[in-house]
Amino acid sequence: MKLDYKSIIIYGALKTVFFLILPLIIISILLDQGIVEFSSNFLISIVVMGIIGIILTIVRHTPAKDSILREVIGIGLAIYNGLYLFYVFGGFSGALGTYSIHTESIIAILGLQLIAWILLIGAFLNTSFYLLKTIEMVNKKRKNKIREEYKQLKVEKGLKIGKLLLNLFLIGFIISVGLSGMNISFKVKDSYQFNWDNAGTLITYTDDSIEIITQFDLINPGLYSVLDVLIDVDIYTINTSDITQIALPDNTKIGEIDNMAYPMFPRGSLSTDQELNVDIFPQYVVGLITFDADLLLDVSFSCYYATMDILIMTNVSVKWTKLI
Numbered sequence: 360m361k362l363d364y365k366s367i368i369i370y371g372a373l374k375t376v377f378f379l380i381l382p383l384i385i386i387s388i389l390l391d392q393g394i395v396e397f398s399s400n401f402l403i404s405i406v407v408m409g410i411i412g413i414i415l416t417i418v419r420h421t422p423a424k425d426s427i428l429r430e431v432i433g434i435g436l437a438i439y440n441g442l443y444l445f446y447v448f449g450g451f452s453g454a455l456g457t458y459s460i461h462t463e464s465i466i467a468i469l470g471l472q473l474i475a476w477i478l479l480i481g482a483f484l485n486t487s488f489y490l491l492k493t494i495e496m497v498n499k500k501r502k503n504k505i506r507e508e509y510k511q512l513k514v515e516k517g518l519k520i521g522k523l524l525l526n527l528f529l530i531g532f533i534i535s536v537g538l539s540g541m542n543i544s545f546k547v548k549d550s551y552q553f554n555w556d557n558a559g560t561l562i563t564y565t566d567d568s569i570e571i572i573t574q575f576d577l578i579n580p581g582l583y584s585v586l587d588v589l590i591d592v593d594i595y596t597i598n599t600s601d602i603t604q605i606a607l608p609d610n611t612k613i614g615e616i617d618n619m620a621y622p623m624f625p626r627g628s629l630s631t632d633q634e635l636n637v638d639i640f641p642q643y644v645v646g647l648i649t650f651d652a653d654l655l656l657d658v659s660f661s662c663y664y665a666t667m668d669i670l671i672m673t674n675v676s677v678k679w680t681k682l683i
Contacts, residue, residue: 366420374416378443379409408443415439427496433489441482448475473666474533481525488519536665539581539626547575547658549675555648555682564648569639571614573656573675576631579624583665588621591659592637597676599652607646613654614639652679 382405386397419436422429448471554570571594579585594614601607616637624630637656639647646652653676660671 363420363422363424366424367417370420371413371417374413375409378412379406382409382447404446408446412436412439412443425496427493430489430493430496434486434493437482437485437489440485441479444478444482445475448472448478471667474529477525477529481522481529484522484525488522532665535582536667539583539665540667542578542580543585543664544578545575545660545671545673547573547656547673547675549677550574551656551677564645567644567648568641569644569647571637571639573635573637574632575635575658577624577628577633578630579626579628581626581665584626585624586622586663588624588660588662590616590619590621590635590661592616592619592635593657594637594639595655595657597653597655599646599650600681601646601650601652607643607650607652611643612640613643613647647679648682651681653677654679 386402386405390397415432415436419429419432422432550573552572554572556568556570557564558566558568560566573592575590577585592615593612596607596609596611596613598609599607607613614637616635619635621633635658655674655676657674658672660673662669
């Protein structure tokens with residue numbers, strides 16, 4: 360069997376670049392910037408799966424052109440490519456994907472499952488293309504093959520067009536999501552207001568209630584709406600002036616609000632000074648009335664944006680001044 364060295368070298372080199380070298384370069388740049396973190400298992404999997412993909416590509420182009428064996432191996436390679444891309448984009452993970460983005464004040468976790476499924480569909484089309492080519496080669500042995508080849512040609516042409524359109528859509532979609540997402544801003548303000556209800560008793564504080572009001576801005580100049588927003592806020596003491604550490608101890612959760620829901624922040628919107636009202640737990644109200652404290656507002660923001668599940672975690676520190 361004469362080896363097709365030209366195809367082996369060309370396609371082996373291309374597979375090495377796109378399945379191993381390029382992913383590792385991108386990962387290295389993101390890690391050096393300190394923005395995105397990847398698990399060690401994920402990095403090892405990328406290397407191992409990339410090497411396997413390179414080997415399969417070389418094996419696929421070893422048989423002679425227009426051989427049935429070459430197309431059969433092509434079917435397996437197309438399936439493997441689809442599974443590789445499906446894994447890279449978090450298709451095998453749970454509700455959220457593999458990727459987390461870290462900055463000084465924000466941790467964001469991205470779920471890219473829809474993109475993974477689109478890539479898997481593209482791999483299915485590619486698999487179907489190789490399958491039809493294999494069937495076509497088998498049909499060449501038949502006597503009445505003109506009509507079969509005509510039908511085969513129409514189907515192959517349709518698959519090629521489908522693959523092209525899907526790839527163009529995916530490239531355009533990823534670019535639009537990236538450019539739009541880079542311009543979205545979610546910021547919790549490092550200031551607050553409060554409501555103090557003394558329940559009509561000026562001297563007794565045990566029946567009082569305090570509500571701390573913090574604000575956030577969400578700027579969405581992108582092409583897609585931010586949907587199904589849920590915000591949780593937990594308030595912690597960092598340190599307090601309570602010497603006894605009884606009424607207002609350090610490092611203690613003193614209030615919360617769960618699942619504050621916003622159905623949508625439309626594309627092109629500028630939403631500023633959105634209020635989050637956090638109720639203080641009754642057992643710490645007297646402590647806030649009588650002691651100073653440094654408080655930490657721990658904010659969790661989840662939403663759905665352009666096929667991505669996004670979870671953002673951030674916090675701000677504020678100073679609390681006693682009320683009496």
